[in-house]
Each structure stands twice: as C-alpha cells, then as structure tokens.
Amino acid sequence: MHAAITLTVNGNEHRISVDTRASVLDVLREDLGLTGSKKGCDHGQCGACTVLLDGRRANACLALAVAHDGAEIVTVEGLADGGRLSPVQEAFIERDAFQCGYCTPGQLCSATAVLDEAGRGWPSAVTADLASDPVLDDAEIRERMSGNLCRCGAYMGIVAAVRDAAARSGDTAARRADA
Structure with a gap:
C-alpha cells in the first residue's frame, strides 16, 4: 500500500508516494537519493541515521515516513549553508x-x-x-x-x-x- 506525502528536506519540498511501511531513512536514501544518513543497526540503537525532524533529532530508521507527512527534515547534506560548513x-x-x-x-x-x-x-x-x-x-x-x-x-x-x-x-x- 502506498500513500502520498509531502516532506520538506533540507529546505526543498518533495511530494512523493511512499510505501506505508517505509521509514524516513529508507525514503531519504532510496526515494530522494540522500545517502548521507546511514543505515547502521536499523533498530534505533546506534544513531548512524540521526536527522533533525521538525527541529529535533530523531532516529530516521524508526520513524515511519507516512507518520511525518508535512515534516521538515534536515540531513547531514543540509547542515552546511551553501558552500560554507556549519x-x-x-x-x-x-x-x-x-x-x-x-x-x-x-x-x-x-x-x-x-x-x-x-x-x-x-x-x-x-x-x-x-x-x-x-x-x-x-x-x-x-x-x-x-x-x-x-x-x-x-x-x-x-x-x-x-x-x-x-x-x-x-x-x-x-x-x-x-x-
């Protein structure tokens, strides 16, 4: 089953159809091509997938994408300000x-x-x-x-x-x- 959602990732709005079982991490990596966030343990224990989700850090491997329709996400790719590192x-x-x-x-x-x-x-x-x-x-x-x-x-x-x-x-x- 798929659902249409909107995510704002690193300041860019994405309207996409996602599998209702897909994690935010899977959507970032597989659907949006943002491979900075890593799949480490896939159980929320290592933090390799940490992103900023609506301004708070979150394990992207544990967050269902459909539960975050309308969310603002910042990944490692979005930390820099243009060409200037944070x-x-x-x-x-x-x-x-x-x-x-x-x-x-x-x-x-x-x-x-x-x-x-x-x-x-x-x-x-x-x-x-x-x-x-x-x-x-x-x-x-x-x-x-x-x-x-x-x-x-x-x-x-x-x-x-x-x-x-x-x-x-x-x-x-x-x-x-x-x-």
Whole structure:
C-alpha cells in the first residue's frame, strides 16, 4: 500500500508516494537519493541515521515516513549553508572527530541538536543545576551524544569538536565550561 506525502528536506519540498511501511531513512536514501544518513543497526540503537525532524533529532530508521507527512527534515547534506560548513562540521574536521566516517553524519546531526537543546536551556540527565542553563562540559556533551555510537572510538575528538562548536557559535554555556 502506498500513500502520498509531502516532506520538506533540507529546505526543498518533495511530494512523493511512499510505501506505508517505509521509514524516513529508507525514503531519504532510496526515494530522494540522500545517502548521507546511514543505515547502521536499523533498530534505533546506534544513531548512524540521526536527522533533525521538525527541529529535533530523531532516529530516521524508526520513524515511519507516512507518520511525518508535512515534516521538515534536515540531513547531514543540509547542515552546511551553501558552500560554507556549519560550525559543527568545521569543528569535526579540525578535531579529527571521525575515523571511518560511517557514523559521522549522525554524529553531526546529533551535535547540531545538542547545541540547540543546550542553547534553549534544556537539561539532560547529568545537568547539575536544573534552575540554570546547562553547562556544556565534557560530561554534559557525552550524555547528550550518548545515543550515537562510534565503532572506531573517535569519542575524544567528537566531544572536543562539540565543545569547540558550542564556543564558536557563541554558546554562553560552553564559554562557562571553558572557564
């Protein structure tokens, strides 16, 4: 069975007919040709498929496309602003925060969401003071990125890159963590 849906992906509207069993990840990769998001475990456990779905990070392998008719999706291909990399992408390159690169698209989308969540003052499970904005120290970053696995073990570079990107984007919580 197929259904007609509309998705806005990386700022471009797509009206497509999809199999009602298809995940957002399958639609992105197979129907729209956006292969940046990876199919890792296909069970929502590794984070390789992480995208921004209506402004929040989501495992695209677990989201049914038909349930997200009208959604706005940002994939790794949409993080850059034209030819200019995002602060997160720049920091990942500078900190060598990847090895094989398979998990990198999901890590980048998740890190982008981490900066947004912390910037909005959203606490995590390790936020010490719930009455103030979270401080993006290493423990906070690790907790917030914990849904994204790197089988190569590039975690030190990933944490450093997220910290650098937060400082680069002017996040006051990151500046306090560096003090």
